[in-house]
Amino acid sequence: MTAxxxxxxxxxxxxxxxxxxxxxxxxKGCITGFIGTNGSGKTTTxxxxxxxxxxxxxxIRIFGEDAERNERSIKDRIGFVxxxxxxxxxxxxxxxxRVIASAYTRWDEKSFLSYINRFQLNxxxxxxxxxKGMRMKFAVALALSHHADLLIMDEPTSGLDPLVRxxxxxxxxxxxxxxNKSAFFSTHITSDLERIAxxxxxxxxxxxxxxxxxxxxxxxxxxxxGDNNWINEETRPLxxxxxxxxxxxxxxxxxxxxxxxxxxxxxLERTSIEDVMLAYVGGEKIAD
Amino acid sequence: xxxxxxxRSNLPLYQQIKEQMKQAIMTGDLAEGExxxxxxxxxxxxxxxxxxxxxxxxxxxxEGFITTRVGKGSFVASENPELIMESKRQMVExxxxxxxxxxxxxxxxxxxxxxxxxxxxxxxxx
Numbered sequence: 001m002t003a004x005x006x007x008x009x010x011x012x013x014x015x016x017x018x019x020x021x022x023x024x025x026x027x028k029g030c031i032t033g034f035i036g037t038n039g040s041g042k043t044t045t046x047x048x049x050x051x052x053x054x055x056x057x058x059x060i061r062i063f064g065e066d067a068e069r070n071e072r073s074i075k076d077r078i079g080f081v082x083x084x085x086x087x088x089x090x091x092x093x094x095x096x097x098r099v100i101a102s103a104y105t106r107w108d109e110k111s112f113l114s115y116i117n118r119f120q121l122n123x124x125x126x127x128x129x130x131x132k133g134m135r136m137k138f139a140v141a142l143a144l145s146h147h148a149d150l151l152i153m154d155e156p157t158s159g160l161d162p163l164v165r166x167x168x169x170x171x172x173x174x175x176x177x178x179x180n181k182s183a184f185f186s187t188h189i190t191s192d193l194e195r196i197a198x199x200x201x202x203x204x205x206x207x208x209x210x211x212x213x214x215x216x217x218x219x220x221x222x223x224x225x226g227d228n229n230w231i232n233e234e235t236r237p238l239x240x241x242x243x244x245x246x247x248x249x250x251x252x253x254x255x256x257x258x259x260x261x262x263x264x265x266x267x268l269e270r271t272s273i274e275d276v277m278l279a280y281v282g283g284e285k286i287a288d
Numbered sequence: 289x290x291x292x293x294x295x296r297s298n299l300p301l302y303q304q305i306k307e308q309m310k311q312a313i314m315t316g317d318l319a320e321g322e323x324x325x326x327x328x329x330x331x332x333x334x335x336x337x338x339x340x341x342x343x344x345x346x347x348x349x350x351e352g353f354i355t356t357r358v359g360k361g362s363f364v365a366s367e368n369p370e371l372i373m374e375s376k377r378q379m380v381e382x383x384x385x386x387x388x389x390x391x392x393x394x395x396x397x398x399x400x401x402x403x404x405x406x407x408x409x410x411x412x413x414x
Contacts, residue, residue: 029328030338176338177328198337215301215340270295 003064004028004150004182005049010058012044019044019206021058026150026184026199031176033197033214034186035277041206042186043083046154050080062150076105079143081136081153089128093138096127104146115141133164140168144175151175153185157192165189169196190273200273204281214273221276222256223269225249230263238262241279252279289318293334301336305344313353313364314375324354324362 003025012019019041026032036042047053049060051071060067062074087096093116101107116123119137130138136156143151151172157165173196175181187193193200193214200217202209210217224239231249236242238259242251252275253259259266289312293304312318325333327341334341345362348354352371356362391401 027339173328173332177326177332195335196332198331198339213337213339215337219300 002028004062005184006059006061007045007049008059008061010045010048010060011056012048012053013056014044017041017044017206019048022203022206022208024201024208024211026182028180028182029176030198031172031183031196032185032199032201033190033193033273034184034201034203035188035190035193035273036186036203037188037281040203040281042203043154045203046082046152046186050075050078050152075103076146077149079146079148079151081139081143081151081156083155083158087127087135087139090126092124092126093121093130094123096138097123097142100142101146106147108145108147112141112145115144132159133161136160136164136168140171144171149181151181151183151185153183155186155188157187157189165192172196190277193273197273202277202280209280217276218271218273220256221252221254221271221279222259223271223275224251224253224259224263224266225269226263226266230266235259235262241282252276291330291334293336302340302343302347305330305334305336305341306347309344309348310351310353310375314372314379318364320364320367322364324364326361 005026007022007024009021009023010019011021017039022041022045034042034045044053048055048058049062049067051067063077065074067074088099091099097112101109101112115137119134119141121134121138121141127135127138140156143153156168160168169192172183172185176183197214199212200214201211221240225248227248228244231242231244238255239251239253242249244250252271256268260268289309291305291308293301297304299307309318309324318324324330324345327338327345331338331341345354345356349356349362352368353365354362355365388401391397
């Protein structure tokens with residue numbers, strides 16, 4: 001597969017934060033999940049990709065072209081949904097749509113109206129009156145109504161109820177079912193990605209920790225539980241993360257066979273994306 | 289066609305998909321010329337990545353079981369008797385290898401094994 005977006009040594013310094021020469025690429029036809037905790041650099045990366053903030057260094061190529069030099073033609077083929085809607089609160093949906101539609105050469109009114117219908121939105125309503133879920137749906141309707149080839153979303157599901165989230169995931173699947181459509185979205189709610197992501201990129205403290213196929217990642221990591229007696233200087237380094245309680249240990253490893261040899265009685269379980277993410281960023285899972 | 293993914297299996301997901309499709313082709317469950325789901329549709333249905341279904345399809349294609357036409361989709365390849373026979377042989381061989389290993393571990397010699405095989409084969413034929 002070919003890359004639809006390439007980020008090359010992207011660097012951005014704020015007084016208390018540093019996006020450190022990050023490097024990754026998105027494959028065409030894939031849904032890529034961009035995961036990381038709050039404040040890890042997801043939004044800064046996405047804003048830099050879209051040219052919404054000035055980057056200090058690095059190159060961004062989209063559809064094989066330099067994103068800065070070909071900004072107009074590239075933006076025409078991108079649909080984006082940002083966490084804080086870039087909307088004017090006092091306009092109605094209809095008025096806001098007119099402003100946005102005029103920016104695209106391939107605006108498709110019919111497709112827009114069918115989304116409005118599907119989401120049961122009222123075009124005469126003021127933006128300020130929209131609930132969080134309706135706001136996101138409106139943003140998605142706008143992002144998908146100009147035949148975009150790449151959809152970029154920043155935390156589209158945060159603060160939404162599970163039903164609206166699964167509706168959005170369904171729309172994403174429909175979008176990428178068309179040939180050569182790709183989607184990239186950031187989230188800290190990893191359960192959204194379990195079902196639909198193809199690729200996962202983990203960012204933490206301004207650095208990319210991994211960039212992997214989801215199935216490969218989940219196959220190469222395993223959750224291990226067992227008796228505390230097995231944990232010693234030799235076995236401890238086999239784990240990426242390890243929690244111990246009075247009742248036993250619970251850890252994540254990417255060395256399944258070595259663990260099985262060292263701890264024959266261990267119970268192995270499939271990991272979730274959250275388990276793996278927390279194992280890498282060193283957090284602790286609160287509840288099971 | 290039936291595909292069942294086991295997360296506990298030691299086989300990688302793409303191989304599980306590939307083997308089960310191969311089986312379906314060999315048993316005639318998937319007929320010659322039949323159109324296969326797109327990699328995205330299959331991925332969504334099985335809740336796996338499109339990269340996994342793509343890998344399964346490209347291996348099936350490399351082994352001659354399916355063909356992919358740009359813009360048209362993937363289809364079960366027209367029957368290649370030699371290829372099918374070879375795969376069938378391989379399937380039997382895998383089972384036999386298992387039986388041989390077990391025989392060696394349990395101290396059953398080749399002659400006994402042959403006798404067993406003759407007996408079993410005759411029984412099945414009756």
